[in-house]
Amino acid sequence: MDITKDLPQNITNLIEQHKYTGETDFDYLVGEGGYIPQSEDLLTDLIVAIAQGKNILLKGPTGSGKTKLAETLSSLFNQPLFSVNCSVDLDVESFVGFKTIDYQDGKQIIDYVPGPLVQAMKNGHFLYIDEINMAKPETLPVINGVLDYRRQITNPLTNEVIKAKEGFNVIAAINEGYIGTTRLNEALKNRFIVIDVSYLQGEQLKNLIKNNTNLNDEKLINQYVQLSHDLIAATQQGKVSEDAASIRALLDACDLSEMIPPKRAIRRAIVNKLEDDREQDVVQNLADMLFE
Template sequence: MNLYQNEDTTILNDAINMIKLKKNILLKGPTGSGKTKLAETLKLQLKQEMNSINCSVDLDAESLLGFKTIEVVNGETQITFVEGPVIQAMKEGRLLYIDEINMAKPETLPILNGVLDFRRTITNPFTGEVVTAHDDFAVIAAINVGYIGTLPMNEALKNRFVVIDMHYISGEILKQVIMEQTQLTDERLIGQLIQFNKDLVMMAEQGQISEEASSIRALLDLCDLTTIMPVERAIKRAVIDKLEDEREQQAIINAMELTF
């Protein structure tokens, strides 16, 4: 199992210690900066189970807390409550990973305010049950920070988190991650692809191309594809053809022709 890696070892160490202090952690960084990888690594290192929630405009109280359902037990119809990820994580002392927390509708998450502050408690509106979190319960949330703009996060919610700022890995660490997570072993080609990705990151920062083209996820796909096809076609399939805009595509073709 490969783990989150960074030259800056304070990221992983601080995250572990913050959880031990019962702080809620907000991971803030661009897509592909390893937020989910860090959460998965915390789960492994702390040897805890983890429930995940993906926020979207559709996220509602039921998808957080659970819902009532009708069950037939020994021939009798009963109404039972199926616990959602938050209630379950609180009761069983699991980690709760809330991804893209800024994508939820502003009215949905305040229901968790009491869970996220010193009370660590919620009154389940569907059952009336007062649930207080197990000692091991901890919350890790992630927010995607774009170059072009990020949906702001509700202030009262943000207030309840301590923040870890995440950045793309580069250089030797990135090389190590590529060796661990892809099929590519040719170190010379890895070096070239890292340089190419660095150019794309700069272009994305300047707003010339969208971030999905420069993300580490795209780079890892690209590395895998180069083991089964020529590098130009691999770049086309892993990077260029993801984009809709012809000018962006051309900018990447130009960068490719400079490097390869």
């Protein structure tokens, strides 16, 4: 599905002007695409921001497709996407790389293995930082200079000053309010263009299911679209957590439903992931009302 076919000509021209056409050893890191944006404006704004070299912060609930959206931008611009998955254990080496012992001409040497940040900067590719607010606050300042007008970093392991090659962009994702996350420093957040990513619904979700799962039964697809709508409403009412409305989990259930009964598929892909018995009952009751 061509998600750019309805975009204005000047926006599609931007993609062509900034699409990566050089040779690279990292073709395998180019995303496959597949994200269907909830609005034309969202896709237009992202394309403009990327073309202007802006840093992008994707903000939305878990399972809303932020990673898939980053991969789709990678596909649109034919740009390899280096990734950092943040956690409380994330350290500077996770960004810049590490030193290791190697052998050269029979002698032991200390070799440096560049990390995803260094690789993306030197090659002019994209860097995706997932769940950036999971990282320890003391780790993130290493990228401050990368995110502002300087577009450079002094590698703490080698003392090399690295200036980003043209084409380098940072795309980060954030889930606010989750256990283990911290509030993103305002100075850091101000270095990003913030894009809200919400759950897909209606026809957009229907197209996503058709294009990204094995399910082709029209009736079942419509029932899953309704289930997603009901789960989102339940999260807004405080009956279940956002995990229950994850589009990722819904797509898993759709795939399973090609071979097993839908209610069982929903139990495996959605219900059993929830730790609260009350939430499990809410989801199962919604499924029972929709599916035979």
